[in-house]
């Protein structure tokens with residue numbers, strides 16, 4: 001029988017080092033918000049496969065629908081011989097993505113691929129080439145998605161030259177002294193000094209920066225961006241890949257601001273664990289690419305479409321948007337105490353939008369100096385104590401909580417208890 005240790009050794013020999021290695025726990029099976037490793041140890045899941053298992057691991061309705069699909073057809077390639085579920089996923093996305101205008105959708109397989117297609121569509125629709133994105137943003141690992149990403153190490157360093165005509169501006173983060181106004185002024189400067197707005201095809205933004213550190217964009221800022229984009233004929237592109245599908249307490253995070261983007265990219269939570277991604281946008285924009293300009297062999301695979309239809313049902317039937325807010329409240333009740341108290345002076349900031357909850361660790365609350373070593377030690381200790389936790393942030397000093405939205409609240413409490421114990425251990429490991 002395989003053990004974690006034997007698999008670590010086999011991995012080192014077989015798989016390149018560039019694939020990051022977070023925890024040395026090899027998973028054997030999973031159910032809703034719990035995982036078991038190959039040695040039978042149980043873990044509570046506060047990561048949800050990086051915001052994928054919003055509907056939990058192997059939700060019975062997702063499994064049932066996929067199983068039925070397995071018995072009918074597994075792959076044809078939609079471009080050659082289409083099938084109904086692809087059409088239905090698109091119809092349902094057109095109905096739920098914000099925006100009171102006709103929409104069309106395209107299905108692909110990954111988040112990066114969704115962003116690549118959003119760029120192609122925006123360029124074809126506007127006849128312009130430039131894009132504005134944000135420092136700290138993350139949009140994927142393919143060449144264009146990597147160029148839009150606003151973090152060099154490990155995502156861009158060594159992989160250049162990047163795609164030209166991508167400009168980054170500061171994301172408004174009050175905790176780090178960047179106000180909405182600072183950001184908007186930087187955009188004005190960018191338009192005046194680097195790229196005329198008449199050359200800009202799209203502004204690409206995550207409504208809550210995910211990998212960058214779980215920073216929600218202020219709602220007023222999103223509304224201003226909408227105005228600026230409209231004024232200059234620029235398409236506003238919302239990357240809802242991490243924030244979508246009930247994660248933030250609404251179906252999509254942009255809804256909190258009452259803003260409709262021209263193009264929305266989605267992935268992760270849509271498939272309930274099956275690989276599927278989507279681009280939904282204004283019908284007139286989406287139709288600008290001539291036939292054959294879009295597609296992909298596996299894009300909108302029948303199993304993934306079946307899963308997505310079940311996921312959309314489960315989100316509605318189980319009221320997962322409300323559940324996201326309950327999870328948020330449960331986590332914040334403890335984390336806010338940590339932030340207010342003196343026991344954990346390393347807790348610099350606590351923030352959330354729905355069930356996207358984060359703690360930013362600092363060496364001192366006064367200097368706000370990032371403490372990435374603590375975030376790393378905490379996620380490691382938590383893993384040893386039976387809790388899967390992820391870090392994030394441009395400096396790697398943020399611990400993010402992304403539970404399945406189907407998690408029992410009692411399990412959230414159990415996870416918090418493990419986090420507290422692990423935080424004490426991590427601090428003492430670092431000599432704090």
Ligand SMILES: Cc1ncc(COP(=O)(O)O)c(C=O)c1O
Pocket residue numbers: 050110111112113115138139140141206210211239240241242243267268
């Ligand atoms: C906001 C955002 N965009 C894009 C991506 C890339 O998605 P994928 O890994 O499916 O290519 C991610 C993945 O973490 C993401 O969080």
